[in-house]
Amino acid sequence: MTARPHEEGVKAAGLRLRSLASVMLLLVIWESAARSQLAPPVLLPAFTVVAAELGRIIADGSLASDLALSLYRAFTGLALAGACGILLGMLMARSRVVHWLIDPLVAIGFPSPKIAFLPVFILWFGIESLSKILLVAFACVFPVIIGTYSAARAVHRVLVWSAFSLGTTQHALLTRVILPACYPRIFATLRIALPVALITTFTAEMVAGGGGMGATLVYSQRFFESPTVFAYILVMLGIGLLLDAAVHAFARRYLAWAEE
Amino acid sequence: MRRDPLAHALIRTVPLLLLGMLWQAASSAGLINTAFLPSPATISVALADLLGGGEIGRNIFITLFRAGTGLLLGAVCGIWLGLMMARSLKFRAWVTPIVGGTYSLPKSALIPLFALWFGIGSLTAICAVYLACLLPMTVNTFQGVVSTPKVLTWSAQALGTSERQMLSRIYLRHALPDIFTGLRIALGFSFVLAISSEMIASSSGIGKLVFFYGENGAYDYMFAAIACVIAVAFLCDRAMLAVSGWCLRWHESAANARTA
Numbered sequence: 001m002t003a004r005p006h007e008e009g010v011k012a013a014g015l016r017l018r019s020l021a022s023v024m025l026l027l028v029i030w031e032s033a034a035r036s037q038l039a040p041p042v043l044l045p046a047f048t049v050v051a052a053e054l055g056r057i058i059a060d061g062s063l064a065s066d067l068a069l070s071l072y073r074a075f076t077g078l079a080l081a082g083a084c085g086i087l088l089g090m091l092m093a094r095s096r097v098v099h100w101l102i103d104p105l106v107a108i109g110f111p112s113p114k115i116a117f118l119p120v121f122i123l124w125f126g127i128e129s130l131s132k133i134l135l136v137a138f139a140c141v142f143p144v145i146i147g148t149y150s151a152a153r154a155v156h157r158v159l160v161w162s163a164f165s166l167g168t169t170q171h172a173l174l175t176r177v178i179l180p181a182c183y184p185r186i187f188a189t190l191r192i193a194l195p196v197a198l199i200t201t202f203t204a205e206m207v208a209g210g211g212g213m214g215a216t217l218v219y220s221q222r223f224f225e226s227p228t229v230f231a232y233i234l235v236m237l238g239i240g241l242l243l244d245a246a247v248h249a250f251a252r253r254y255l256a257w258a259e260e
Numbered sequence: 261m262r263r264d265p266l267a268h269a270l271i272r273t274v275p276l277l278l279l280g281m282l283w284q285a286a287s288s289a290g291l292i293n294t295a296f297l298p299s300p301a302t303i304s305v306a307l308a309d310l311l312g313g314g315e316i317g318r319n320i321f322i323t324l325f326r327a328g329t330g331l332l333l334g335a336v337c338g339i340w341l342g343l344m345m346a347r348s349l350k351f352r353a354w355v356t357p358i359v360g361g362t363y364s365l366p367k368s369a370l371i372p373l374f375a376l377w378f379g380i381g382s383l384t385a386i387c388a389v390y391l392a393c394l395l396p397m398t399v400n401t402f403q404g405v406v407s408t409p410k411v412l413t414w415s416a417q418a419l420g421t422s423e424r425q426m427l428s429r430i431y432l433r434h435a436l437p438d439i440f441t442g443l444r445i446a447l448g449f450s451f452v453l454a455i456s457s458e459m460i461a462s463s464s465g466i467g468k469l470v471f472f473y474g475e476n477g478a479y480d481y482m483f484a485a486i487a488c489v490i491a492v493a494f495l496c497d498r499a500m501l502a503v504s505g506w507c508l509r510w511h512e513s514a515a516n517a518r519t520a
Contacts, residue, residue: 018353026358043377104272105279111497112490113451116467118459119474119482124296195366199452203368207459207471214369218460221372229376233369240364 045227053227054234062216063235070212071239073129074201077136081197082190085141089148090174106145114139115203127210132201139200140193147189151182184255191247198240298480307484316469316488323458323466324492326382327450330389334446337390338397339439343431345398346405359398367392367449368456375461385457385465392453393446400442404435437511440504447500451493 027047033039034046041049057063091098118135125131155178163177205214213232220228280300286292287299294302310316341359345352370391374384408431416430432439458467466489473482 015349015353018350019357022354023357100271101275104275107272108276108490108494111448112493113448113455115452115456115459116470116486116489119471120486123474123479195364199366199368202366203371203452203456203460206368206371207456217369217372221376224376226376229372233365233373236369237361237365240366241361244364 042224042226045230050227050230050234054231057228057231063232066211066213066216067235067239069129070201070205070214073132073205073212074136074197077133077201078140078190078193078197080133080137081140081144081193084137085144085189086148086186088141089145090152090179092145092149093152094174102145106142110142110146115200118204118207121204122208127208129210131208132204132210132212135204136197136200140197143189143193143196144186147192148182148186151185152178154185155181187251187255191251194243194247195240198236198243202236296479298483302480303483303487306478306480307487310481310484310488316466316485319464319466319469320488320492322382322464323451323454326385326458326465327389327454330386330454331393331446331450333386334390334393334450335397335443338394338442338446339401339432341394341398342401342403342435343405343427345402346431359395362391363395363399367395367453371453371457371460374457380461380463382462384461385454388457389450389453392449396445396449397439397442400438400445401435404438405431408434437508440500440508444497444500444504447496448493451489451496455489 030044031047034041034044034049038044045053054063088098088102092102093099114135117138118131121131121135121138125134159177159181160173163173168177201212202214202217205212206218207214209215209218213236217229217232220226220232283292284300287294287297287301292299298306341355345355345359367388371384371388374387378384378387412430412434413426416426421429454465455467455470458465459471462468466485470482470485470489473479473485
């Protein structure tokens with residue numbers, strides 16, 4: 001409990017060493033299991049083989065174009081969901097009629113597995129980017145509506161009353177008091193929606209084709225090109241980690257005022 | 261403000277009925293191309309046929325079995341992992357990079373890999389569901405246990421609670437609300453992953469059935485099957501809420517819910 005700063009530093013370093021060791025250990029086990037032919041190379045290509053394949057797809061640009069297409073779909077869909085969801089959530093919080101109209105749809109839409117609608121979106125919007133973007137938006141919009149709504153309902157009355165007594169108009173109240181007060185929670189829901197957007201994009205590409213990370217991943221699997229499968233999964237893992245870190249950095253930079 | 265719950269439920273279904281009537285009217289008036297969006301009446305006929313035929317029941321049962329098995333395994337392992345991570349700094353240091361990495365990975369990326377390893381069928385789906393459920397359970401349990409107030413642990417220890425009893429009486433009990441939050445998230449994931457993996461790599465299950473109808477142009481049946489998916493997911497979510505409400509009736513969040 002009363003460890004001196006020096007000892008705590010040593011301890012933290014020891015823990016960080018363990019974390020590093022665990023990743024290294026995993027890679028070593030993977031490599032040696034593959035090298036000793038514990039599993040056929042089709043099922044488990046060695047890490048070095050996968051790394052070489054990763055280098056190849058980076059060099060020939062196929063990874064970059066797949067990645068750009070997938071991220072474009074995920075982020076356009078997410079932006080669409082953000083815009084519609086924040087608007088609808090705000091309206092639901094300010095108007096009883098809108099709440100009455102939309103709430104049952106949200107209650108049913110929120111828990112439903114949106115990926116089941118994929119055939120409908122393909123039927124209506126084709127197999128190119130549009131159907132994927134709209135499916136992503138559809139999958140992400142429900143958490144955003146719910147998050148915005150509960151954030152707007154939770155705005156402290158004192159804030160609203162103070163603004164009114166200082167002569168704020170209805171419009172200014174929305175844009176200058178309620179919306180800013182909701183930023184942290186809206187951001188929190190967008191943070192939940194981001195992985196949903198990625199998962200939906202990848203899955204839709206895997207099922208329906210039409211290019212992108214998911215489509216290439218599934219084609220490689222069907223032709224038993226295991227190194228490519230592993231390389232794409234590693235890239236998806238990296239994208240997930242990177243976006244997570246970016247979101248954390250953004251929150252620290254711009255939403256630090258909301259921390260209690 | 262006390263309203264009869266039955267009347268409340270009825271009022272909430274009115275917008276849905278309105279939407280259905282509007283949809284039916286637009287189809288009858290020829291405003292909607294019924295080749296792309298069958299009318300509610302046609303879908304109801306298809307739904308009645310599906311429910312009578314037993315095919316839908318069999319496939320929903322298969323999907324529920326996959327989702328449920330994965331969820332159960334993921335929940336048990338996730339609670340154990342989260343508990344261990346919260347109780348041991350060294351263990352946490354070892355597994356954090358692996359848990360963190362898998363947490364950010366869009367889990368559907370692993371479906372092609374599992375299809376490569378386990379072929380087409382239940383095992384692939386169960387593994388995908390398991391991994392998708394494991395992470396939210398681990399993270400939520402971890403947060404619940406780690407946030408146990410020191411006063412609680414100290415009081416329990418002062419009263420002579422053994423290390424073994426501490427687990428069930430203090431740590432897990434304090435984490436129970438978080439565990440239920442994780443379970444609800446995992447429940448949603450379990451449906452998404454089960455249906456996704458059925459669409460990508462399976463010859464049975466509701467996801468395959470929806471896709472099969474879509475590919476064969478039986479759009480009324482496709483919409484009817486999707487309606488079944490929505491209904492099942494909605495009912496499972498409500499059941500989960502009811503169970504967690506009952507298990508947490510002693511908790512302060514239950515008192516808030518009652519007054520709200």
